[in-house]
Amino acid sequence: MSSNNWIIDYSKKNRSFMYEVNRVIAQTESPYQEIIIADTQFFGRAVFLDGMARLSSLDRQVYYEALVHPAMLAHACPKRVFVAGGGEGLILNEILKHSPVDRVVLAERDETLVRLAKENLKDWLQGAFDDSRVEVIYRNPRDYLANTEDFFDIIFIDVKSDFEEFPSPFATSEFYALAKSRLAGGGILATIAEHTEPGFHLPFVSIIKTLSRLFEGVVPYHTPITLFADINAFAMAGPADLKDRCTAAEIGRAIALRNLKLKHYDPESHQGMFSLPKHIRTALADPHAGGILHEQ
Amino acid sequence: MRTENWLIEFFGRCRAHMFKIKKTIVSTQSRFQNILIADVDHFGKALFLDGVPQSAALDEHIYHETLIHPALVANGRPKKVFLAGGGEGAVVRETLKHNSVEKVLMIDIDDIMVDMARQHLYEWHQGAFDDPRVELKHEDARGYLATTNEKFDCIIMDLTDPFEGSPSAGLFTLDFYNIVKSRLNEGGVFAAQAEHALMGEQYAHVSIIKTLKQVFKYVMPYYTMIYFYRVIWGFVLASDSPLPEIMTPAHVDATVGNLNAGLKFYDGETHTNLFSAPKYLRDDLNNPDFGMIISDSKLLNLPKPGSCNI
Numbered sequence: 001m002s003s004n005n006w007i008i009d010y011s012k013k014n015r016s017f018m019y020e021v022n023r024v025i026a027q028t029e030s031p032y033q034e035i036i037i038a039d040t041q042f043f044g045r046a047v048f049l050d051g052m053a054r055l056s057s058l059d060r061q062v063y064y065e066a067l068v069h070p071a072m073l074a075h076a077c078p079k080r081v082f083v084a085g086g087g088e089g090l091i092l093n094e095i096l097k098h099s100p101v102d103r104v105v106l107a108e109r110d111e112t113l114v115r116l117a118k119e120n121l122k123d124w125l126q127g128a129f130d131d132s133r134v135e136v137i138y139r140n141p142r143d144y145l146a147n148t149e150d151f152f153d154i155i156f157i158d159v160k161s162d163f164e165e166f167p168s169p170f171a172t173s174e175f176y177a178l179a180k181s182r183l184a185g186g187g188i189l190a191t192i193a194e195h196t197e198p199g200f201h202l203p204f205v206s207i208i209k210t211l212s213r214l215f216e217g218v219v220p221y222h223t224p225i226t227l228f229a230d231i232n233a234f235a236m237a238g239p240a241d242l243k244d245r246c247t248a249a250e251i252g253r254a255i256a257l258r259n260l261k262l263k264h265y266d267p268e269s270h271q272g273m274f275s276l277p278k279h280i281r282t283a284l285a286d287p288h289a290g291g292i293l294h295e296q
Numbered sequence: 297m298r299t300e301n302w303l304i305e306f307f308g309r310c311r312a313h314m315f316k317i318k319k320t321i322v323s324t325q326s327r328f329q330n331i332l333i334a335d336v337d338h339f340g341k342a343l344f345l346d347g348v349p350q351s352a353a354l355d356e357h358i359y360h361e362t363l364i365h366p367a368l369v370a371n372g373r374p375k376k377v378f379l380a381g382g383g384e385g386a387v388v389r390e391t392l393k394h395n396s397v398e399k400v401l402m403i404d405i406d407d408i409m410v411d412m413a414r415q416h417l418y419e420w421h422q423g424a425f426d427d428p429r430v431e432l433k434h435e436d437a438r439g440y441l442a443t444t445n446e447k448f449d450c451i452i453m454d455l456t457d458p459f460e461g462s463p464s465a466g467l468f469t470l471d472f473y474n475i476v477k478s479r480l481n482e483g484g485v486f487a488a489q490a491e492h493a494l495m496g497e498q499y500a501h502v503s504i505i506k507t508l509k510q511v512f513k514y515v516m517p518y519y520t521m522i523y524f525y526r527v528i529w530g531f532v533l534a535s536d537s538p539l540p541e542i543m544t545p546a547h548v549d550a551t552v553g554n555l556n557a558g559l560k561f562y563d564g565e566t567h568t569n570l571f572s573a574p575k576y577l578r579d580d581l582n583n584p585d586f587g588m589i590i591s592d593s594k595l596l597n598l599p600k601p602g603s604c605n606i
Contacts, residue, residue, distance in 0.1 A: 017314070276569070
């Protein structure tokens with residue numbers, strides 16, 4: 001019998017995932033969370049925050065391409081981009097692929113996470129934090145947005161949410177309204193939006209319903225993430241015609257126009273991501289399923 | 297301190313999924329496999345064979361609707377349907393939702409499995425085993441198909457993983473697919489579960505698709521998340537009829553709208569999702585150097601995973 005080290009993601013209490021670890025690269029308790037960067041057997045290098053798998057070598061681009069490109073492509077000219085969270089930095093690599101971008105503000109409260117990412121995810125980041133268009137602010141994204149006078153074309157919300165504490169402060173009507181107030185005309189908000197799994201799907205449904213109160217165009221979508229052993233849900237919110245800009249054909253044209261080299265996101269992937277499971281569609285149409293999310 | 301009972305499924309030997317067992321309903325050993333039916337936290341009642349998750353109350357409808365309906369919709373008016381495996385009875389339940397069906401022959405090698413399902417998994421079969429259109433046999437499905445003169449409109453495989461030495465191993469080969477083809481009527485459609493398709497471990501799935509392409513003119517892989525398995529699962533349709541022309545979302549909506557019982561998962565939009573493959577799978581399916589042609593003389597030889605109950 002060989003002896004193995006495993007990280008067990010026990011966050012969901014009634015089902016857990018185990019990741020075999022070859023070597024722990026960094027393990028620290030920041031003021032905000034426990035951060036582990038480890039080389040795992042199947043996923044390669046991976047980041048765990050408070051024991052929850054966050055990204056891995058195997059499929060990191062699936063997540064970041066899904067979060068970033070639909071919104072960036074749906075906007076005709078995204079120059080100014082704001083990221084709430086995203087301290088691992090890989091979101092920057094995807095944003096900077098879009099030639100119109102001339103400024104990215106990333107507000108991440110956890111400086112330790114950014115430092116560990118810069119030290120241990122170098123090969124993936126390829127200097128993204130040092131790009132002259134990028135400004136990193138170590139501050140709660142909410143405080144930044146509440147105090148800035150800047151407007152953005154795209155706002156991304158990439159803040160890890162704890163399964164047990166839904167809604168997160170970044171998935172409430174109040175926060176979405178604040179984000180909306182910092183969007184320039186025609187601006188688009190894109191956010192991670194929980195899960196599609198039956199029995200755990202109402203938070204996703206509630207996020208969509210909450211966004212729909214504030215924005216004229218709201219488009220939910222989803223994609224499986226191998227590392228999470230789950231389907232990750234996302235949402236875009238913006239102008240009324242947002243949905244029409246998100247057809248597979250439009251996306252294909254926009255990818256070609258911006259000359260993007262992507263690993264996973266293409267028109268066929270888009271078509272799968274934007275065709276929702278029936279239980280989600282049913283819940284969205286049901287006025288009694290889910291609800292409007294407010295700060296507690 | 298309290299004791300919790302977890303079943304751990306080691307997946308690919310370097311990650312594992314843990315299921316919290318609230319109560320064991322039955323655990324027995326048949327000639328072919330260990331059968332465990334348990335009440336699992338979040339998933340509800342669930343079936344494990346040799347420690348491998350098979351189906352759970354939470355999302356068995358996703359697996360079974362996905363396996364059965366695309367094939368029956370593609371055929372159009374299926375009268376005679378052959379099902380291999382599927383001991384829980386849910387595949388029979390789904391098949392009988394199509395009014396055109398006159399006969400269902402289901403062959404599951406394991407009669408103990410079917411007995412256990414009759415006793416403990418009513419929600420799965422809902423009495424379908426006793427429908428007069430259904431004939432149930434317990435023998436080797438391949439041996440039956442190789443010797444019968446009967447032909448079918450749809451032949452559907454709901455098999456366990458083709459691990460080394462498993463009774464399923466011989467039902468994923470070129471030789472077997474040729475037998476299947478000879479037992480299909482004009483316009484007949486074959487469907488099967490085609491192993492998981494998760495990134496980094498898609499070899500078996502891609503090999504199954506490539507093997508079928510040697511036999512059938514039209515082969516369409518498709519995918520959905522089975523939450524109980526925690527992976528993207530592969531399925532496949534194969535036929536000599538032009539499947540891509542037939543299988544439009546509008547056609548799917550029209551057909552499933554005419555069933556004698558509603559579906560919870562499969563419809564036109566779900567169909568679009570199922571048949572839009574992730575790019576890494578399309579890349580591998582188009583890569584001539586990836587995967588293998590599976591034959592009786594060259595089996596997949598999937599190693600049997602470890603699984604333990606702590």
